[in-house]
Amino acid sequence: MSATPSSNTTMRADLLNRLAEPQEYDLAVVGGGATGLGVALDAAARGFRVVLIESHDFAKGTSSRATKLLHGGVRYLAQGNISLVREALHERTTLLRNAPHLAQPLAFVMPSYKWWETPFYGAGLTAYDFLAGKAGLGKTEFLSAAETQRLVPRVAPAGLKGGVKYWDGQFDDARLALSIARTAASKGALLVNYCAAKSLTYMDGKISGLECEDTLSGRQFTIRAKCVVNATGVWVDGLREKDGAANPNDGRSPTKPMVAPSQGVHIVVDREFLGGDTALMVPKTQDGRVLFAVPWLGKVILGTTDTPRADLDREPKPFKEELDFILRESARYLTKAPAHSDIRSIWVGLRPLVKSQADDGENTKTISREHTVLVSRSGLVTVTGGKWTTYRAMAEDVLAKCADHQLIDSRPAGVTENLRLQGAQGGEVAQSAMAAPQGAHSYGWDYAAVLALEGAQNEIAPGLTEAMVRYAARYEYAIKVEDVLARRCRMLFLDARLAASVAVKVAEILEEETGMSSECQEFVALARQYMEIPV
Template identity: 30%
Template sequence: MTQENRYDLLVVGGGINGAGIARDAAGRGLSVLLCEQDDLASHTSSASTKLIHGGLRYLEYKEFGLVRKALQERETLLRAAPHIMWPLRFVMPHMPNLRPAWLIRIGLFLYDHLAKRELLPGSRGIDMRRHAAGVPLIDSIRRGFVYSDGWVDDARLVVLNALDAQERGARILTRTKLVAAQRVKSAGGEAEWQATLRRADGSTFEVRARAVANAAGPWVGDVLHGALGRGAQHSVRLVKGSHIVTKRLFEHDHAYIFQNPDKRIIFAIPYEHDFTLIGTTDVEYRNDPAKVAIDGDETRYLCESINRYFKRKISPSDVHWTYSGVRPLLEEEGAKSASAVTRDYRLELDDTNGAPLLSVFGGKITTFRKLAEEAGDMLARALGSTSGAWTAGKPLPGGDIANARFEPFAQSLAKRFAWLPAPLAQRYARAYGTRAERLIGAAKSLDELGPQIAPGIFDAELRYLRDTEWATCAEDVLWRRSKLGLHVAPGTLEAVTAALESWFATSQARTAVPH
C-alpha cells in the first residue's frame, strides 16, 4: 500500500452532504478521498426544488428546531455563493377554505423572526387585484401574502463544494464505487479501514483510511449492510419527488406557493428565463433510486394543482421536461404520510472498534453546511484533530463577490469582456462567478474561446468543465453543470458528446505513447 493511497477520511457519496463533508474535513487539514459511483450530484442533489428555505410548511408539524436551523443557514449560504444562490419572493394566495388568514399570519410572523435576517425582506399581505402576481390567477383570489426565501442551482452547489474540497487537498473520484471495506490493523497496530474501490472500466484498487463517512444518500443503508457489513440504529425512508417544467406561465419574477386540499403545497417558480418549474410530489418509493422517474399520476397531480389557481390551464401535453429524485428521509415512528416525514437529519458515529464510521441519515439541501460542520466536529474529535469549524464565513469557488452583490459584479464582468455577447456574459457570471475569468483566460474575442461546439457553447467552457469540474459526458455538461439542455438546438447533445470523446481518446493515446 503506497503512501498516496492512505487518507484520514474516505467519504462515500458525491451528493451535497458528501461534498460538504469532504470540504469541511479538508479545510480542517485532514487528508480526504471522496468516491462517487456516478457523477457529482447525479441523483437526489440535482433533483430538488432548487430552494434555500426554512420550510414554511414544517411549522405545521411543529418542527421549530429544524425550521430555525434552516432559516439561520439561508443568509450564510446566500453570502457564500451569490452567483448560484439569490433571494426570491414567494406569493401565497389565500384560500379561506384551506387555512384561515390568521393562521397564515402567525406562521409568517414566526418565519420572519425565528432567525436573524439581513439580506431578506420580511413578509406582508397583498391585494391580488393590484399586485402583478395576481394577474395570472383566477379572479376569485383577492388576497394573499408575500415572504422571502432563496433559490439555488443545486447541482452546481455540489460541484463547488467538491471543487473547494479539492483545492484544500482532497482527492475527488467520480465514477468510482466503494465495493467493500473492513476494519484492519495498520503497521503501527492502529485500527483503520481497508477499502476496495472500482472504476468505471471495472478495474479495482485499494485505499486505506483512518475513518469513513457514509454519505450515500438513498444508498446509505445499502453501503452499510453491503460494502461495510454493518448495521445502524437509524434508517431512511425513500420518498420520490417529481417536478415538471413548462413554458413560462407568468411574466413577473416572484414564485408561488400553492396550498392543496390534501394539505400538501406546490411551488411554481420562474426557471431558466423561459420556463416555469412546478413541484413537488411526495410518493413512497421502494425501487432502485437510480431508476426513479415521474409517472402519469404525478404529472396529472401537478397539472391539476396548478389549474386550481391559474387562469391558463395546463395539461400533460404542455410539459416540456420532467425530473425526479429519491429523498432519503430520516425514518421516524409516527410519521404516517410521506409529507409528514421529517426533513431533519441524524449523524450516527460507530467507533466502538476504532476506525470511526460516520453515517448520514436524512437532511435537506438548505442545512447541508451545518450537517457537514457537525460531521466535521465529530470526525475531528474521533481522529484526535484540534481543528475547528471554519466554513460559515468562507465563500465557495466563484462566490468571492464584493458584498455578495451579484448585479454590480455581472455588470463589471460584461464591461471587462465587452466582446462577449450579453447573454453569454450573464450566463458565465451566473454559473462561474469570479471563476469566469479562469474560463475565459487570455481570450480577447469569441474566436479565441476556440471552436463553437454548439450555439453558445465554446471549446473554452467545455475544456473548463472537463478539466476543472469533472464533466465526462454531455449529460454532465447540459443537465448538471448547466441546464443548457433546456435551450440548445437539435444536435447539441451529439456535438458535445463527440467533442468530449475526441478529447478523451486523444488523452488516452498520449498516455499510451512511451516516453
C-alpha cells in the same frame, strides 16, 4: 482560487494517479452529493487529509433534483420546531453570502381564495421574519388581489381575495455541488467521480479503509483511511450492509435499513405560464400537499410530489398520478393550465427519509435537524437525511461525531462559516458574468477563464458555448455528455429535447478534450425519458 490553466485541473489521469499513491487519509468520504461534498470541504478546510469517491457523477442523484429552494422550513413553525427553523435560516444566509453567483433571494406569493387565508398565513410568515431577524431577506407583505396579480400575472383571478408575499432563497443545486467540490480540491482534498466503493477493509475489527474501482476503466484501488464516512444519500444502506456482512460474528443483530425513499417529481414549462419573476406557493392543495411554481433559469418549475418508492433506481420515472396531480393543481391556480404538450422536461429525485432506529447494538444519534448520523461498531460513519440548505451544518455534525468516537482528532469547527466558494471571490468579474448570456452567471469570478478558452464565441445552444464544454472537461470533472448537459449546464432539466439535439456536438468537444467515450447515445436515450409522459 480562480481557474487558470495551471490550477485546479480535474483531468482524469491526474486524479487516478493521485488516488494510486500510497498514503493514509484522515477521512475517506463515499458519496459526492451535497452531504458528502460538504463533509469533504469542511474536513479539508480544517487541514485533514481527505479523499472522496463518487460512483457516478457529482450530484447525479438527489442533489441535482431539488426544487432549487434555500429555505428555513416554514412548515416547521407549525410543528413548533423553532431551533430547526433558526438553524436553517442562519445557513440560508451563510450560503447566500458564500455563493452569491449560485444563490439569490427569491420572492414568493401565497394567493388567498378564502377570506381567512391572508391573515392566517401572513401571521405565520411574520413569525418567520421575526425568527430570521438580521438574516431576513425581505419583509412579509399582505397583498390585495390586484397586488397579487401584479406580482404573479398568470395567477387565477376568479375568487382571488389577496395574498401574502414573503422571501426565501433559490439556487442552482448541481452547480453549487460542483463549486463545493472545487473548493474542497483547492484545500487539498482529492475528489474522484465515477469511482465506486466495492468493499470496506478492516484491521482488528475496525474499518481501515476501502477498496474501490474506476467504473470507466475497471482499474482497482485501495484507500487507507482512519475514518470512512458513508454519505451516499438514499443508497447508504448498501454500504452499511457490506459493513454488517464483514463482521457476522460480532454479536450484532442484522443491519436494519435506515432509509425509506420518497419520490419527488418536477415538471418544467415555459416562463409564460407564470408571467413574472415571483414564485407562487400553495401551502395546501386539495389533498393537503404543497405546490410550487418557481421561476428558474428562464423556465418555470412546477412541483413537487412526495410518494413512497420501494426501489432505488438511479433514474426513477414519474408515476402517472404524480404528473396528473401537478397539472391538475396547477390548473386551479394559473390562468393557463399547462398541458402534456407544454412540458419541456420531467425529472424525478429520490429523497432519503430516515426511519426510526431501534437499539441494535449500533451507536445511533438522531439529530433534531432532519438528518441522522450513525456510527457502527466497526467505525463506519453514516449520514443521511437533511436538506441542501443545511449541508454545511450537517458536515460539522458529522465531523463532531467522528471526533467523539476518536476516529479523527478534534479541531475547531466554523471554518466554513465565512469561506467563499469557488467562483465567489471577485465582485467585478462576478457582476460581468451576471450580465452575460444565460447560464454564464453560475461561473461567477471564473467566467473570465471560460472566455479565455477556444470557442468562447461559438454558441452551441442558448447559454452553452464550446468554451463552456472545454472548461467542464478541464476544470469541472466532466467526462460524459450527461455531465455537461445535465449538471455543468442545466439543459436536460430545462429542455430535454433541446439537450438531445446538441448532444453530438458536445460529445465531439468532450472526446477531443478527454480522449474518452462521452456516451452520447446513452445520453440521447436518457433525454427521451425526460420527455416521456407516463401512461
